[in-house]
Amino acid sequence: MMDGELGAFLRSRREATPPDRVGLPAGPRRRTPGLRRAELATLAQVSVEYLTRLEQGRDTRPSPEILAALADALRLDGADREHLRQLAAAHHSRQLCPQGRGTASRTVRPSVRALLDAVRDAPAHAANRLGDLLAWNDPFDRIARPLGLLDGARPNLTWYVFTDERARDAFPDWAATADHQVAELHRQRRGDPATDAFADRLARTVGTPFTDRWRRRPVSAPAHGVRELRHPQAGPLRLAYETLSLGDDTGQWVVVQVPADPVSAGRLDHLLGRRPGRLRAVAG
Template sequence: MMDGELGAFLRSRREALRPAQVGLPEGTRRRTPGLRRAELATVAQVSVEYLTRLEQGRDTRPSPEILAALADALRLDDADREHLRQLASVNHSRQLCPGERPTVSPTARPAVRAVLHAIRDAPAYVVNRLGDVLAWNDPFDRLARPLGLLDGVRPNLVWFVLTDERARDHFPDWAELADHQVAELHRLRRGDPAIDAFAERLARTVGAPFTDRWQRRPVAAPTNGVRCVRHPQVGLLRLAYESLEVADSDHQRLFVQLPADAATAAGLDRLLGRLPGQLRSVAG
């Protein structure tokens, strides 16, 4: 699936851009969504033939100048520009090091696990770039286990959100959460065949709810924010989350969840068996 990804990404952004956004008339009898290839080629000042080769994967090494021109013409934001740069870099590195393949970390380092368990008052967990939950502390266990998220030998957050019907009941903003999970997979691909294989499994299992998001190729997912959880034991919780990249860990991330309001702080106190008021809420 990574082969031809540079061209597929350019095509997805071209088809999402309306002619009026680049100062072109909409016209009539338009057979393709968004810009036509000829229209993008005109705005970017490249030939239609060259753009066709890029989108079809027959040219995978555009110059930085061509990439910049296409990014400007497509009105890409910072996240999309960085993703485009990474795709081009992956293609160059594959030709320089064709035998090199990234691996997915199956465990968290002992020191990371120690830090995780030192966080005693807030739910916290570590995931790798596939979304495998590698380690978690007791507050997260008490929060997540009643949801079903920790079922199985190797729980996976992405798989749970997209394949388990309980996730739609537990997360009121399920659609947004699903978008974010797919965006993270795209952001962390970087030529990784394990992520491509995982995406193919999701496509076979989930169908359109996954493939529609995957084909849009979202790449911007927030590293912090507020997530609502409808918990079967303590009701609605508003959890402010922060994610931190773990050093030297092949893109493992540590997530910490804090109550975003007083009601959530009280709910977590009940869930964790604490006296009220021991965990303060944060603004959000």
């Protein structure tokens, strides 16, 4: 659960920060590749006792100044800093609203479904913060169904990536895809008990490939980029994706994909049964 997550996140970043990154010598007798508590405490100008209480979850209300000092000392990037801020905010939100966020929403607004249908030439789908695929258009169906991604009554991209053997064939860079899915889970977590329950199910089902990533607490999940697929009918595809937040409290977003090069554009045209050149490849 989220209790103690602020401290656990700080500890994960301390243990992942090599001394030379912050200008400290590694030393010959170091038992861990990361920073010691005393080293981080010195860099952030806090006491070791206070840092220990934070990491153990015995102090959950650090001031913004202390969080900023720790973030600076650890050289956190923008995504990690934002996640740290959200973890602190989530604790205060739970004090005001102890019931939490509840079950991840699976209800898609009619206007979102209409938007997906209106995107006729490009694969597009709507998902929630657990990776549940909630709605999609016909081009996405033609790409995803042969991969097995839409099997079952409640298809879920994260579950597919970690539990379906076909996923390792579908995604040539499977490790990067798995990292991305775990980062999305952590980034969207924010005190949500449904995310913790889902992560527990994955941990029991998959084991190390998921739990090792979950413990690292990644949060940098790019909202756009290029994803490679090995499609059983179209062959290799490079698809540029854009993630569009719906801008409400449902924790849902729409993902639209377009071919990233002319070869992928031609193969996608063929798969969708349309005139070649209908959908242009993006530059780069």
